[in-house]
Amino acid sequence: AQSVTQLGSHVSVSEGALVLLRCNYSSSVPPYLFWYVQYPNQGLQLLLKYTSAATLVKGINGFEAEFKKSETSFHLTKPSAHMSDAAEYFCAVRRTSGSRLTFGEGTQLTVNP
Amino acid sequence: DAGVIQSPRHEVTEMGQEVTLRCKPISGHNSLFWYRQTMMRGLELLIYFNNNVPIDDSGMPEDRFSAKMPNASFSTLKIQPSEPRDSAVYFCASSQDRGYTDTQYFGPGTRLTVL
Numbered sequence: 001a002q003s004v005t006q007l008g009s010h011v012s013v014s015e016g017a018l019v020l021l022r023c024n025y026s027s028s029v030p031p032y033l034f035w036y037v038q039y040p041n042q043g044l045q046l047l048l049k050y051t052s053a054a055t056l057v058k059g060i061n062g063f064e065a066e067f068k069k070s071e072t073s074f075h076l077t078k079p080s081a082h083m084s085d086a087a088e089y090f091c092a093v094r095r096t097s098g099s100r101l102t103f104g105e106g107t108q109l110t111v112n113p
Numbered sequence: 114d115a116g117v118i119q120s121p122r123h124e125v126t127e128m129g130q131e132v133t134l135r136c137k138p139i140s141g142h143n144s145l146f147w148y149r150q151t152m153m154r155g156l157e158l159l160i161y162f163n164n165n166v167p168i169d170d171s172g173m174p175e176d177r178f179s180a181k182m183p184n185a186s187f188s189t190l191k192i193q194p195s196e197p198r199d200s201a202v203y204f205c206a207s208s209q210d211r212g213y214t215d216t217q218y219f220g221p222g223t224r225l226t227v228l
Contacts (some may be wrong), residue, residue, distance in 0.1 A: 034216075036219075041221075041222075042221055042222075043117070043204055043206075043219030043220050043221050043222050044156075044204070044206075044217075044219040045219070046216045046217075046218075049216065090156065100158060100161065100169060101146075101158070101217060103155065103156045105155045106155060106156070
């Protein structure tokens with residue numbers, strides 16, 4: 001069965017610093033991986049998704065993620081954090097059959113001025 | 114596009130009362146999902162429909178919960194009777210389900226408080 005593990009429930013960075021949010025997956029077959037962001041009191045919004053077309057995936061708001069099969073990872077990065085990036089971020093994996101997404105536990109990102 | 118619409122946005126009720134949450138998916142989407150989010154359990158899939166048919170309801174907690182999708186543009190999640198432990202944010206999401214890479218679009222959620 002597919003699952004994802006997000007390392008670190010809380011990450012704090014300074015404005016302008018690198019953002020790195022970690023996600024590791026377990027899957028017996030090549031997975032389809034997603035990063036979603038949730039701003040306070042809002043629903044989840046897709047940041048980016050890995051569909052096997054390219055290992056480096058660029059998303060919205062300057063975020064990107066790299067699929068590394070050897071490390072079973074799909075970490076999310078942004079070179080320079082902005083105050084508006086403060087939110088909760090979820091990594092998710094999709095089964096190869098059906099529509100079900102399995103979400104990680106989420107990482108709360110705080111950006112300090 | 115108006116996005117996924119959920120109502121009400123907030124609901125406060127007393128234990129034992131019936132609660133009905135509503136969702137209108139994005140037009141043209143044929144899959145609809147109900148999620149529950151709590152601090153303790155994170156984001157859980159309760160049920161999902163494809164072409165108005167329930168496909169996977171294994172996440173529905175118990176018989177007090179029921180979901181329907183009478184047509185492609187409307188779904189309800191009902192809790193009867195409600196209990197304090199049902200307090201959570203309930204999200205509806207929809208997708209076109211043309212393949213494994215389809216994006217799920219989430220509504221703003223309904224914050225339910227059961228006293």
